Amino acid sequence: MKNKIAPSILSADFGNFARDVKHLETAGADLVHIDVMDGHFVDNLTFGAGVVSALRSQTSLFFDVHMMVENPEKYVDDFAKAGADSMSIHVEATNHIHGALQKIKNAGMKASVVINPGTPVEAIKTVLPLVDMVLVMTVNPGFGGQKFIPEMMDKVRELTQIRTDKKLNFEIEVDGGIDDQTIKVAKAAGANVFVAGSFVFNGEVEKNIEKLKEELMEKL
Numbered sequence: 001m002k003n004k005i006a007p008s009i010l011s012a013d014f015g016n017f018a019r020d021v022k023h024l025e026t027a028g029a030d031l032v033h034i035d036v037m038d039g040h041f042v043d044n045l046t047f048g049a050g051v052v053s054a055l056r057s058q059t060s061l062f063f064d065v066h067m068m069v070e071n072p073e074k075y076v077d078d079f080a081k082a083g084a085d086s087m088s089i090h091v092e093a094t095n096h097i098h099g100a101l102q103k104i105k106n107a108g109m110k111a112s113v114v115i116n117p118g119t120p121v122e123a124i125k126t127v128l129p130l131v132d133m134v135l136v137m138t139v140n141p142g143f144g145g146q147k148f149i150p151e152m153m154d155k156v157r158e159l160t161q162i163r164t165d166k167k168l169n170f171e172i173e174v175d176g177g178i179d180d181q182t183i184k185v186a187k188a189a190g191a192n193v194f195v196a197g198s199f200v201f202n203g204e205v206e207k208n209i210e211k212l213k214e215e216l217m218e219k220l
């Protein structure tokens with residue numbers, strides 16, 4: 001599967017949000033990772049569909065929206081209208097994960113399921129045939145700048161094996177603490193979509209994305 005770098009705009013300059021998002025295209029990003037937080041599912045608040053809609057005109061890059069909100073199924077139509085290309089929802093955030101993923105697909109977006117560090121792969125086994133991507137959190141969600149949890153790689157390896165055994169096609173994304181070292185560990189385990197916030201936005205964005213891509217090309 002193609003390796004993709006997905007900068008998390010949680011670490012962008014909120015005072016120059018449009019400029020930072022626009023810049024990601026020329027800086028070599030493959031996706032824009034957009035962290036939506038509601039102050040309930042996680043202890044932080046960010047932005048909603050209105051901001052996504054405003055950013056849509058800034059770039060043609062794929063909008064990978066990560067919903068850290070309770071009952072995300074309530075917002076599917078709003079984000080589809082705002083121009084989201086995919087919506088990732090937590091299995092821990094809804095009683096209706098299968099129906100919520102179907103709703104996302106019916107709204108014309110790619111559907112992705114997310115598991116927190118404390119949640120086993122077992123919890124999402126029944127929806128794997130339905131999803132375009134699985135997001136394995138490599139930190140507890142809510143804040144950027146946390147340390148990568150290496151034990152999560154067992155889950156990435158387990159998902160890679162299930163995908164082969166069941167002949168499924170979902171991508172595997174990792175999110176949290178991804179830098180020029182941990183990206184290699186995640187790739188070796190089987191991930192192909194790498195979310196990086198602080199590593200990308202701390203310093204020169206082009207150089208940081210280039211560094212991550214170089215590390216992906218290195219032989220392990």
Ligand SMILES: O=C(CO)[C@H](O)[C@H](O)COP(=O)(O)O
Nearest residue numbers: 141142144145176177197198
């Ligand atoms: O989902 C997130 C937090 O909940 C962020 O996308 C993630 O933490 C990225 O930030 P960093 O690369 O700084 O760890």
